[in-house]
Amino acid sequence: MNVQFDRIALIGIGLIGSSLAHDIRRLGLAREIVVATRSADTLKRAEELGLGDRYTTSSADAVEGADLVIVSVPVGASESVAKEIAASLKPGAIVTDVGSTKASVIAQMQPHIPAGVHFIPGHPLAGTEKSGPDAGFPGLFESRWCIFTPVAGTDETALKRLRSFWEALGSKVDEMDAQHHDKVLAIVSHLPHLIAYNIVGTADDLETVTESEVIKYSASGFRDFTRLAASDPTMWRDVCLHNRDAILEMLARFSEDLAYLQRAIRWGEGDKIFELFTRTRAIRRSIVQAGQDVDAPDFGRPHPLEKK
Numbered sequence: 001m002n003v004q005f006d007r008i009a010l011i012g013i014g015l016i017g018s019s020l021a022h023d024i025r026r027l028g029l030a031r032e033i034v035v036a037t038r039s040a041d042t043l044k045r046a047e048e049l050g051l052g053d054r055y056t057t058s059s060a061d062a063v064e065g066a067d068l069v070i071v072s073v074p075v076g077a078s079e080s081v082a083k084e085i086a087a088s089l090k091p092g093a094i095v096t097d098v099g100s101t102k103a104s105v106i107a108q109m110q111p112h113i114p115a116g117v118h119f120i121p122g123h124p125l126a127g128t129e130k131s132g133p134d135a136g137f138p139g140l141f142e143s144r145w146c147i148f149t150p151v152a153g154t155d156e157t158a159l160k161r162l163r164s165f166w167e168a169l170g171s172k173v174d175e176m177d178a179q180h181h182d183k184v185l186a187i188v189s190h191l192p193h194l195i196a197y198n199i200v201g202t203a204d205d206l207e208t209v210t211e212s213e214v215i216k217y218s219a220s221g222f223r224d225f226t227r228l229a230a231s232d233p234t235m236w237r238d239v240c241l242h243n244r245d246a247i248l249e250m251l252a253r254f255s256e257d258l259a260y261l262q263r264a265i266r267w268g269e270g271d272k273i274f275e276l277f278t279r280t281r282a283i284r285r286s287i288v289q290a291g292q293d294v295d296a297p298d299f300g301r302p303h304p305l306e307k308k
């Protein structure tokens with residue numbers, strides 16, 4: 001399968017778009033990379049970083065003649081991008097996205113994609129808490145999953161071609177229904193971010209513990225939540241609004257389980273608490289075994305007297 005494209009248009013050049021640009025260039029996956037972003041400032045920065053071969057603030061201009069279009073913008077902007085590019089898409093082109101929610105992106109984009117253009121929604125499960133074109137780096141997608149949520153009637157050849165593209169970036173590709181994707185991601189990604197945003201917000205609101213104490217003693221657990229809670233506010237606002245049902249369902253389950261733990265603590269039911277903590281420890285081990293994290297203590301943070 002030929003993984004090289006003549007022209008790839010990257011619509012949005014933040015953390016994900018710029019990481020794609022680095023890898024497309026490094027791996028020679030396109031003869032030409034066209035970069036589009038809405039603001040002149042971000043476009044200038046992308047150009048300074050040498051992320052593409054051509055640069056424009058017009059998404060419509062960027063997709064002209066492109067055989068692969070990758071949309072990497074906050075999910076709430078998907079419809080406006082689809083509307084803007086629709087009339088300029090080349091027949092036979094593949095249009096994909098990287099959005100963290102899928103049913104909503106499909107509802108926003110699919111109606112605008114002309115017949116003869118292959119729309120294949122996707123989501124790479126890779127990222128950091130940073131955003132913007134400076135945040136991207138080569139190898140972000142290496143050994144990470146990329147989930148496709150194909151719509152009915154998707155062309156098999158286009159699907160295979162896009163799969164080969166992500167595999168060339170080092171990703172493992174899975175396919176599932178968009179609704180199922182949104183449920184799975186609600187528990188493995190969206191809920192953890194909400195818990196982190198909430199706990200950091202709670203600490204910020206406390207009256208009896210000072211902010212300087214929270215910061216000073218943060219290494220005892222709090223610090224690990226702050227990484228997630230530093231994630232891009234626009235992106236995560238959009239995720240909350242565009243995966244509303246699945247997130248609300250998972251939050252309800254979470255609140256019930258928290259009430260169970262609360263009750264066990266209140267009544268001194270140590271066996272229940274111990275059983276839960278033993279079960280969760282095993283999950284961490286499975287994640288390490290699946291190669292989705294390293295086994296180093298404290299997430300591999302260096303400690304001052306640690307032997308090299």
Ligand code: NAP
Nearest residue numbers: 012013014015016038039042073077099100127128131132
């Ligand atoms: P980012 O670093 O904040 O970059 C966002 C890009 O989208 C910029 O080029 C920005 O343009 C553009 N943009 C922002 N608002 C827009 C709007 N209303 N209309 C058109 N363009 C707009 O974001 P990112 O982290 O790369 O995330 C991009 C997508 O990837 C999101 O859908 C997110 O859900 C998904 N994703 C993110 C991660 C992650 O860890 N960050 C992981 C997997 C998937 P300007 O700067 O020119 O305004």
